[in-house]
Amino acid sequence: MTEEPLVSIIIPTYNRAHLIGETLDSVFSQTYSNWECIVVDDGSTDESDKIMKDYTSKDKRYKYHHRPKEHLSGGNGARNYGFLMSKGDFIQWFDSDDVMALDHIESKMQPFITNLDTDVVFSAFENVNMNGERTRIANKEFSGNIINDLVDGLVSFGPLSFMLRKDKIEKFQYDETLKKNQDLDFFFRFFTSNEALKIVHINKILYTVRAHNGSMTHGSDKDISKMTSIYKVYSMILNYFIEQKHLKGIINYRHRCLNSLKVMVRNGFYVEAFKRLLSFPYLSIPQKFYLFGCMISQFLINKGATQFVKMKFNDKRYVEKHIFK
Numbered sequence: 001m002t003e004e005p006l007v008s009i010i011i012p013t014y015n016r017a018h019l020i021g022e023t024l025d026s027v028f029s030q031t032y033s034n035w036e037c038i039v040v041d042d043g044s045t046d047e048s049d050k051i052m053k054d055y056t057s058k059d060k061r062y063k064y065h066h067r068p069k070e071h072l073s074g075g076n077g078a079r080n081y082g083f084l085m086s087k088g089d090f091i092q093w094f095d096s097d098d099v100m101a102l103d104h105i106e107s108k109m110q111p112f113i114t115n116l117d118t119d120v121v122f123s124a125f126e127n128v129n130m131n132g133e134r135t136r137i138a139n140k141e142f143s144g145n146i147i148n149d150l151v152d153g154l155v156s157f158g159p160l161s162f163m164l165r166k167d168k169i170e171k172f173q174y175d176e177t178l179k180k181n182q183d184l185d186f187f188f189r190f191f192t193s194n195e196a197l198k199i200v201h202i203n204k205i206l207y208t209v210r211a212h213n214g215s216m217t218h219g220s221d222k223d224i225s226k227m228t229s230i231y232k233v234y235s236m237i238l239n240y241f242i243e244q245k246h247l248k249g250i251i252n253y254r255h256r257c258l259n260s261l262k263v264m265v266r267n268g269f270y271v272e273a274f275k276r277l278l279s280f281p282y283l284s285i286p287q288k289f290y291l292f293g294c295m296i297s298q299f300l301i302n303k304g305a306t307q308f309v310k311m312k313f314n315d316k317r318y319v320e321k322h323i324f325k
Helices: 022-026 050-059 075-085 106-112 146-151 180-192 225-246 247-268 271-279 285-301 305-309 316-322
Strands: 008-015 037-039 063-064 090-093 120-128 133-140 162-165 199-210
Touching: 008 022, 008 050, 008 075, 008 106, 008 305, 022 037, 022 050, 037 050, 050 063, 050 305, 063 075, 090 106, 106 120, 106 162, 106 199, 146 180, 146 247, 180 225, 225 247, 225 271, 247 271, 247 285, 247 316, 271 285
Parallel strands: 008 037, 008 090, 037 063, 120 199
Antiparallel strands: 090 162, 120 133, 120 162
16 A cells, blocks of 8 residues: 655744644644644744643654744744755645644645646635634635636635645745745745646635734734835735736735835834835826825824825726836
8 A cells, every 4th residue: 555645744833832732733633644743933932842842752743843043033934944844745834823624634635646737735714713703714716727816815825725745846935034925925926936837726624723812913014024024025916917917916916015005104104105105116106296295194194194095096097008008
C-alpha cells in the first residue's frame, strides 16, 4: 500500500498559549495521519514554550521552532521560516487560534491524490464570535476564475483556505515588511503568476476562525504601518488590473486605495496620506486638488475625509475615458 503523501502544517504563533492547545488538538484529531505540524514562535512571553514542550513530547509529528533573527518579526517571517523547515510535498498554513474540522486534511488531499495535475485545493470556512456563534460562511463558491472571484467578493485569500503543492510556491515568500494584507499580497502574486494553475474548490466548511480580543484584525485604523501596508498591496493589485484592462478590478481596487487614504486622513496621518495622494496616478489634477482641500477641511473642522470615497464622478465612465485612453 502506497504511503499517504506528507502534509506540512505551518503555524506561526505569538502569545497564544491560552488558545493554541485547541488548535493543536484539532490537528492531532485529523482523519489523515501523515502530517507534520511546524509551529514557529515569534517571540512569545507567555507559556507557549511549556505548552509546545508538552505537545512535542506527546507526538513527534509536532515540530517547534523559534523564528531566527534573519527573519523579521511578525507572522510573515515565521511563515517563511516554517516553509524552509517543512519536509512535506503539500503545504497547509494555519493559525494558532483557529480550529480544523476532523477531515480538513483528508478532504483537501483527496483531489491531489485522485488528480495528479491538481495544484491548489481550497475550501469554505466559518467565522464565529466570542460566544461561539457563527457570523458568516466564506469561500462557498468558485467560478473557475479565482481573480474574478476575489474582485466579486466570492473568495477570500486567507492562507488557511488553501492547500498548495509545495513545488508550485517555492519561488514565493511572504513579504516580511508588510504589517497587514500580507496574505492578499502573497496569494495575489501567486495566482497571477501562472494562468495554468489547476485549482479545486470544496464547498464544505473545513475550519473555524475564532474571534477573540487578541485577533489580528483589531486596531488597523490606528496603526500607520498597517495602513500603509494595506495601501501598498491595494496599489499593487490596482496596477495589475490596469495592465490587464480589467474594468471591474480597476474600479474595485481604485476605491480601496482611496478608502485607505481616507482612513489615514481620518486618523490624522496627513503627511502619509498626502504623499500617496500626490503620487497616485489614477486621479486627474483637479480631483487631487479637490481631495487636498478635503484634507485641509478634515484638519480644521474634522470633516472632509469621506469625500475620498464620495467623489462626484462616475468611476466606470472615468476609467473608460481616462485610464483606457
